[in-house]
Amino acid sequence: MTAGATAGAATVSAAGPSELGIVVDRVARRFGAVQAVVDASMVAPMGQVTGLIGPNGSGKTTLMLMLASLLAPDQGSIRVAGHDPVADPASARRLLGWMPDQLGSWGSLSARTTLVQTGRLYGMHRLAAAHRAAELIHLVDLGELADRPSRVLSRGQKQRLSLARALVHDPAVLLLDEPASGLDPAARVALRRTVRRLAGEGRAVLVSSHVLAELDEMADSAVYLDRGVTADAARIAATRVSERAWRIRSADRHRLRDALFRAGVPWERIDADAGGLLVPIAGEDAAAALLTRLVGEGLAISAFAPAVGELEHTFLDLSGERMAAAPPAGAGGPGAPADPSPYAPPAPGAHPAPPQPGGPQ
Numbered sequence: 001m002t003a004g005a006t007a008g009a010a011t012v013s014a015a016g017p018s019e020l021g022i023v024v025d026r027v028a029r030r031f032g033a034v035q036a037v038v039d040a041s042m043v044a045p046m047g048q049v050t051g052l053i054g055p056n057g058s059g060k061t062t063l064m065l066m067l068a069s070l071l072a073p074d075q076g077s078i079r080v081a082g083h084d085p086v087a088d089p090a091s092a093r094r095l096l097g098w099m100p101d102q103l104g105s106w107g108s109l110s111a112r113t114t115l116v117q118t119g120r121l122y123g124m125h126r127l128a129a130a131h132r133a134a135e136l137i138h139l140v141d142l143g144e145l146a147d148r149p150s151r152v153l154s155r156g157q158k159q160r161l162s163l164a165r166a167l168v169h170d171p172a173v174l175l176l177d178e179p180a181s182g183l184d185p186a187a188r189v190a191l192r193r194t195v196r197r198l199a200g201e202g203r204a205v206l207v208s209s210h211v212l213a214e215l216d217e218m219a220d221s222a223v224y225l226d227r228g229v230t231a232d233a234a235r236i237a238a239t240r241v242s243e244r245a246w247r248i249r250s251a252d253r254h255r256l257r258d259a260l261f262r263a264g265v266p267w268e269r270i271d272a273d274a275g276g277l278l279v280p281i282a283g284e285d286a287a288a289a290l291l292t293r294l295v296g297e298g299l300a301i302s303a304f305a306p307a308v309g310e311l312e313h314t315f316l317d318l319s320g321e322r323m324a325a326a327p328p329a330g331a332g333g334p335g336a337p338a339d340p341s342p343y344a345p346p347a348p349g350a351h352p353a354p355p356q357p358g359g360p361q
């Protein structure tokens with residue numbers, strides 16, 4: 001995903017409703033005493049993959065069900081390729097493909113029959129439905145299992161059948177709820193390629209997932225749902241300059257530690273893992289300034305990158321669960337003002353003495 005890309009309400013452009021694929025405006029939905037979706041607004045443009053992210057119980061599936069015309073919102077409006085799934089569900093359903101988190105098909109039907117019957121339900125001729133089923137079986141690589149009852153399929157194989165079923169009528173908008181769950185690594189790579197290709201052909205693809213590293217590689221932008229409310233653009237923009245851990249690698253870790261200390265990073269805030277030293281840095285500008293300084297000191301840096309993906313960082317930041325605490329005021333930590341870099345040199349005696357070689361790395 002491109003750094004910091006988001007698809008909040010504020011990103012609605014002058015594009016027409018069908019170009020936007022999915023448009024959700026101030027939607028709410030309650031189940032008895034539970035307000036599952038409080039205030040959700042978002043867009044998912046055609047030709048792009050949009051991630052839908054949020055903690056357990058934040059309302060993602062409820063929102064997806066409303067988009068799929070399977071649940072009516074209590075208030076607000078939804079447009080799917082320009083159609084209102086409440087007022088005109090038939091038109092919306094013709095244009096959208098829905099992959100739920102559970103397959104939900106008759107176990108006695110084979111994958112092929114499931115796909116053919118789905119095509120028939122969309123009004124396809126028997127031969128056209130059979131042809132389409134064969135195409136999709138090839139696409140999701142279920143050839144050897146196509147004529148066995150779907151109940152014998154593994155969880156991952158059922159996911160692939162579910163994706164194929166969502167694609168039967170060649171929809172312009174795709175709603176995928178946890179599509180990668182149960183897939184092995186090779187199937188995940190294949191899914192990622194398929195999803196990117198489907199978007200590349202002009203579809204709007206909305207993907208809900210807890211596997212944020214997966215989504216990072218798949219999604220052009222993301223919508224964050226927290227306790228039923230979508231995060232607005234300003235909240236998301238703020239996470240871009242909030243602290244996160246960066247991993248820095250150099251052949252000489254001790255020299256690197258010393259250089260980081262001289263750059264104003266307190267000892268106690270430098271962590272380490274097998275990949276290098278972990279340093280909290282607030283924003284890309286601060287990262288660039290630190291890298292420039294380290295290289296300027298003659299250090300050979302072999303890796304310098306965020307230790308967590310963009311989506312995970314934003315998710316954790318919005319959830320208020322960030323690892324690193326803010327540096328104490330005036331401590332010259334990563335968020336400190338530039339002089340000349342964002343890492344102000346520490347005042348003499350401001351930090352404990354550097355640990356001796358052989359200490360924790």
Ligand SMILES: Nc1ncnc2c1ncn2[C@@H]1O[C@H](COP(=O)(O)OP(=O)(O)OP(=O)(O)O)[C@@H](O)[C@H]1O
Pocket residue numbers: 031032034035036037054055056057058059060061062063
């Ligand atoms: N049919 C229902 N009746 C009552 N409460 C419901 C119903 N469906 C969902 N909820 C409640 O609404 C809230 C949002 O649920 P939802 O399934 O949309 O969350 P989610 O973000 O998809 O969660 P997860 O990530 O765990 O799948 C939860 O508190 C859930 O218990």
